[in-house]
Amino acid sequence: MLKRGVPRIVDPEARRSAVVDALFRVVRRDGVEQASLRNVAEEAGLAIGSVRHYFDSHDELLVFALRELEDRVEVRMRAGAERIFAADSSAERRPLVEALLGELLPLDADRHDEAVIWLAFVTAARTRPSLRPSALRLHEGLRMVVGRILAGAARLGALPEGVAVDVETERLAALVDGLAVNAVLQPDRTTPEVMVAVLSRHLDDLAG
Amino acid sequence: MLKRGVPRIVDPEARRSAVVDALFRVVRRDGVEQASLRNVAEEAGLAIGSVRHYFDSHDELLVFALRELEDRVEVRMRAGAERIFAADSSAERRPLVEALLGELLPLDADRHDEAVIWLAFVTAARTRPSLRPSALRLHEGLRMVVGRILAGAARLGALPEGVAVDVETERLAALVDGLAVNAVLQPDRTTPEVMVAVLSRHLDDLAG
DNA sequence: CCCTTTTTAGCATGGCCGTGCTAATTTAAG
DNA sequence: CTTAAATTAGCACGGCCATGCTAAAAAGGG
Incomplete structure (x- = not known):
C-alpha cells in the first residue's frame, strides 16, 4: 500500500x-x-x-440516479412506518397512517418534483431494461408498506370483518399512485387539497 | 373547379x-x-x-396521433355512457357501470396496448406543449364520465347520504388511472383479475 | 398523347447524441 | 522538486435525427 x-x-x-x-x-x-x-x-x-x-456510461448514470431516488423514498418510508408500528391503538395510528401516505403524495413543491422525476423514470423503465429492477423495487416497496399498514389495522380490529387485505392493498396502492400521477400530469386539477380529501375519505371508508 | x-x-x-x-x-x-x-x-x-x-412535421404527426387516440377512447365512452343512462334502476346500472369502467382498464391485450400508448403520450405531454390540449381533454373526459355516473347514482339514491360527489369522482378517477398505470408498468403484478376485483370492491364500497 | 396533380423517393444540411481516446491540470505524498 | 494518481478538459468519430429541397413516378381527365 x-x-x-x-x-x-x-x-x-x-x-x-x-x-x-x-x-x-x-x-x-x-x-x-x-x-x-x-x-x-x-x-x-x-x-x-x-x-x-x-x-x-450514460446508462450507468441513469441507473445510479434511480437508485438514489429509491433510497430517498425508502428512508422516508422507514421513518414513517416505524412511528406507525410503535403506536398500538388504532386511534393513535390513524393520523400517522395519513401522514405516512401523505408523505408519498406530492403535497409540497419538493415532493412534487420528486414525483415528477419518479414518474419519468418508472415510465422510462418500461423500455429501458437497466432501469427495471429499481422500478420494480419501488413498485413492490409501496405495496409492502401499504400491505403492512392494512394487516396491522386488521390485527387491531380497525377494519370491518371479511375485508380482503390483499385487494385493499392493491386498491390503496393504486389510489396513491393514481393521485400522484394526476398531480404530476395535471397539477392544476389535482391540488394538494383534493389529494388530502380523497385520501382521508378513503381511510374513513376502509374503517367502515 | x-x-x-x-x-x-x-x-x-x-x-x-x-x-x-x-x-x-x-x-x-x-x-x-x-x-x-x-x-x-x-x-x-x-x-x-x-x-x-x-x-x-414530426410534431404534427404526434399531435394527430394523440387526437386519434382521443377519438377511440371517446367512442367507447359514449357508447357505454348511453347504455347506463338508458337504465333507470340502480340495480340495472351497477353491471353497466362496471362494464364501462372496465372498458377503461387494460383488461385484454388490445386495451393493454392502448393503455401503454396512452401513458406514453400523456407523460410525454408534460414536456411537449403541443400535446397538452389532447392530454387535458383525456384527463377531463374521464372525470366527466365518472362524475356523471356518480351524480346519476346519487340521484337514484344509490349512494349513502352525505357523500361528496366531487371527492368521490376524483377518488374513482384516480383509482382507475392508478390501476391502468400499474398494469402498464408492472403487468405481471397488476393482472386483469386484480383490477376487476379492486374495481368491484370499490363500487361495493361506494354503494355503502 | 398531354398535362396537372398526387404521391413517392431521395439527397444534403446542420444538430445532438454516446463514447473511445488523448492530453492537460491539479493534488499531495515521497 | 519529483512523481504517480485523480481529475478535468476536449477532440473526433459514427450514428440518428428533423427538415428544406428537388425530382422521379404514377394517375386519370382533357
Missing part, C-alpha cells in the same frame, strides 16, 4: 451526488429523454469529461 | 390512418422517444418522404 502521490481534492461520492442532482433537475424540467451527458454536465457546471469520469 | 388531371389513387385519410397505426406500434414497442419519422416510416413500410407528404 504505497501510493506516492494521492490527491483527495474532493469527495468523489459528493461529486457523484452533485451530478445526480443536476440530472434530476434536467429530468424535472425536460424529461428523461433530455438527460444527455451534455445537458447534465452543463446543468452541473462541469465539463462532459468530468461527468464521464464518475460514470462510465 | 376545373382540375384537368386528378389521381385519386388512394384515400389520403386511410394513408394517414395507416401511418398513425404504425406510429402506435412503435410507441407501444419502444416508447414515444423512438417514434421518429424514420422509424415510423419503416414500420409502415413507406419511404420517409411519403410519411412527410401526409404530415408536415
